[in-house]
Structures are given as structure tokens and as C-alpha cells.
Amino acid sequence: MKRIAEGRTAEIFQEHHESVIKLYRSGFPKDAIIYEYEITKQVASLGISVPMVHELVEMEGRIGINFEYIEGKPLLQKMAEHPQELDDFAEILAEMHVTLHRCEVPADERGKPFRKQKEMLAHNIHQAPQLSTDEKHAILQILEALPNGNRVCHGDFHPDNAMVGEKRWIIDWMTGMVGHPAGDIARTLILFRYGTLPEAAPSHVKDQLQAMRERMGHVYFNYYLAHSNLQMDEIDQWMLPVAAARLTEWIPEEEKDQLRSVIRERLKLK
Ligand SMILES: Nc1ncnc2c1ncn2[C@@H]1O[C@H](COP(=O)(O)OP(=O)(O)O)[C@@H](O)[C@H]1O
Ligand SMILES: [Mg+2]
Structure with missing residues (x-):
């Protein structure tokens, strides 16, 4: 094989x-x-x-x-191969996310088999070793006040999990759940802003992508806002709990340090 x-x-x-x-x-x-x-x-x-x-x-x-087998390529690869078409690919990514979020999870599937977004986030926030008990408490309170939502959320939506060819496919559903689209968007924005690329990516691809990331996030976000009913502040409210939950993932220490400072800054403003 x-x-x-x-x-x-x-x-x-x-x-x-x-x-x-x-x-x-x-x-x-x-x-x-x-x-x-x-x-x-x-x-x-x-x-x-x-x-x-x-x-x-x-x-x-x-x-x-x-x-x-999917006869297609991840948008991440398309972006690296055709950097001049970056904006188009970022818009396709956003369009795929808008389409996904139109899909409602039937009431009897919320909780099982679909895990619930707020429960997943709370579970991870509890586990985060880098946060103090007071910090966790403050973040969990913010999370609690956010809406539940009833849509299909991917939980890790980024250009390597969106594949395009004759059709479009979303892959890598381990973090799939029922929840509010605003939380799913916040997750993607955090990946664009602070995410590090897999160590396995070739270094020329990495350098190129690092430089283009900010632009991609910007185009993706504007397109999503223009094509959905969500407002920027509804999405912003999810940034803190989503960033805190990411601290429990298999990510490099430098990314955790960065997330931790973002979390502390935001907690100060509350
Ligand atoms: N069904 C598939 N057909 C073709 N390529 C795939 C398929 N599933 C995954 N891939 C390729 O493998 C990569 C990693 O798959 P993914 O499910 O995202 O794994 P991981 O959880 O390790 O990120 C994808 O970005 C894509 O390039
Ligand atoms: Mg993947």
C-alpha cells in the first residue's frame, strides 16, 4: 500500500x-x-x-x-500550488463552512451520537493544565452563557480538512458535533491566527503558508460574515472558551504559550 x-x-x-x-x-x-x-x-x-x-x-x-478514495486535493495544497488564487480558495473554504452550518442535527441525535459542543469545550477546559482554577472557572462561566445551537459543527475546520475536485468534501470528523456555528468559526479563526502547521509539511510550503495565513483568515471571515446571519461580536464571544479548550490538544508548546497569553489578555478585559 x-x-x-x-x-x-x-x-x-x-x-x-x-x-x-x-x-x-x-x-x-x-x-x-x-x-x-x-x-x-x-x-x-x-x-x-x-x-x-x-x-x-x-x-x-x-x-x-x-x-x-477522494479524487481531489485539500484546499491547503491548492493554496500552496496556486498562491495567486489564495482569495478564491479562502472563499471556497468559507462557502463550504456556510453550507455545512445550514445543516441541522435532528433533536433525537443531539447528545448521542452527536456530542454537544459546549460539553466538549467544558470537558477540555477542565483538563487544561496551563490554567489556574480561577481562570477555568471564569472561562466556564462565559461558556455557560453562550447559546447551545443545533447545527452540524466540524470542530476542526481548516484548509487541510476541506477537499476539492469535481465535488467538495469535508473530511476528518473526529471532532464533529452539534453546536453553534459561531463557536465553529471561532475555532477556525484561532487556527488561522495562532495555529502551527504540521511538522511534516515541507518547509517551503510551511514558510509560504505562514506568510499567507493572515490573509486567508481575513478573506474567509469576511466571506462567512457576508453570507450568513452571524455578527462579528457573536463569534468573538466564543474565542476565549475555544482558545482555552485547545490547550489540551497535541500542539507545540510555543502555540500553547501564545494561546495562554491571548486567554489572559481577554480575561483581563472582562
Ligand atoms: N478519503 C480520502 N481520499 C483521499 N485523500 C484523503 C482521504 N482522507 C484523507 N486524505 C488525505 O490525507 C490527509 C489527512 O487526512 P485527515 O483525515 O485529515 O487526517 P488527520 O486527522 O491526520 O489530519 C488529508 O489532508 C488528505 O490529503
Ligand atoms: Mg486533517
Whole structure:
């Protein structure tokens, strides 16, 4: 099998022309993999364009998911290959997010199988070792006052998880949930502003993207605002809890330091 891509959590192998195996790194929590498997099926049944999910597999002690092979490229790669078309790609990304957020999760699926955004955020904020008890308490109170929302949210929507070809597909659903679009947008903005790129990305791609990131975030955000009913301040309210929740992820220390200073600044303003 040929390895065709690699992310932070998994390697992607092409099995034959029609299918790939997303093989998680060893030790990766099994329940999270099963959640991705189930939630991807569920969002497909709601009419969202995702690769078809075939089955769970085990290879050399590692767990994987067998997916339909997507004949397309992630927007991140398109941006690196055609930097002059950056604005167009950032708009496609925003358009995909607007379309996703129109999709409502049926009432009987909220909570199970779809995890709830505010519960997920609260869970992660509780775990964040870099925050004091008082800081956590203040952030959790802010989160509590935010609206629940009933839309499909991706939880990690960025240009490497949006694929385009003859169609468009959203991939990588491990953080998929039911929630408020404003929180999902805040997450994407935080990734654009403070995110570091996977170590595996070639350095020329990294340098190029680092420089273009701010621009992408700007175009993406303006397009989203212009094509949805959300206001900037509704989204801004989610920045603090979403940034705090990200502290529990597998991200570089320098990114955590940066997030922590953003969190402290925002808490001071409250
Ligand atoms: N079904 C698929 N068909 C073709 N390529 C895929 C497919 N799924 C993932 N990929 C490629 O693998 C990369 C990583 O996949 P992803 O599910 O986002 O894993 P990770 O959780 O590690 O980010 C994607 O950016 C894409 O390039
Ligand atoms: Mg990914």
C-alpha cells in the first residue's frame, strides 16, 4: 500500500483506486477512532458531502478506518500550488463552512451520537493544565452563557480538512458535533491566527503558508460574515472558551504559550 498523506493523528494509505485506509498512530485512543467512524456515517446521512465510510480495520496493532478514495486535493495544497488564487480558495473554504452550518442535527441525535459542543469545550477546559482554577472557572462561566445551537459543527475546520475536485468534501470528523456555528468559526479563526502547521509539511510550503495565513483568515471571515446571519461580536464571544479548550490538544508548546497569553489578555478585559 502506498502512503499518500500524513497528518498529526494518522497516516493515509491508498489501498487501490477506490479506497484509502486512515491508519491512526499507535496508542491513539480507540474510542475517538470509533467516534470518527460513527459520526462520519451520521453526517453523510444528513446529506453532507464526506468520503463514504466502509469499515474499521486493524493492521499491525494499529486501528484504521477504510474510506472511499477522494479524487481531489485539500484546499491547503491548492493554496500552496496556486498562491495567486489564495482569495478564491479562502472563499471556497468559507462557502463550504456556510453550507455545512445550514445543516441541522435532528433533536433525537443531539447528545448521542452527536456530542454537544459546549460539553466538549467544558470537558477540555477542565483538563487544561496551563490554567489556574480561577481562570477555568471564569472561562466556564462565559461558556455557560453562550447559546447551545443545533447545527452540524466540524470542530476542526481548516484548509487541510476541506477537499476539492469535481465535488467538495469535508473530511476528518473526529471532532464533529452539534453546536453553534459561531463557536465553529471561532475555532477556525484561532487556527488561522495562532495555529502551527504540521511538522511534516515541507518547509517551503510551511514558510509560504505562514506568510499567507493572515490573509486567508481575513478573506474567509469576511466571506462567512457576508453570507450568513452571524455578527462579528457573536463569534468573538466564543474565542476565549475555544482558545482555552485547545490547550489540551497535541500542539507545540510555543502555540500553547501564545494561546495562554491571548486567554489572559481577554480575561483581563472582562
Ligand atoms: N478519503 C480520502 N481520499 C483521499 N485523500 C484523503 C482521504 N482522507 C484523507 N486524505 C488525505 O490525507 C490527509 C489527512 O487526512 P485527515 O483525515 O485529515 O487526517 P488527520 O486527522 O491526520 O489530519 C488529508 O489532508 C488528505 O490529503
Ligand atoms: Mg486533517
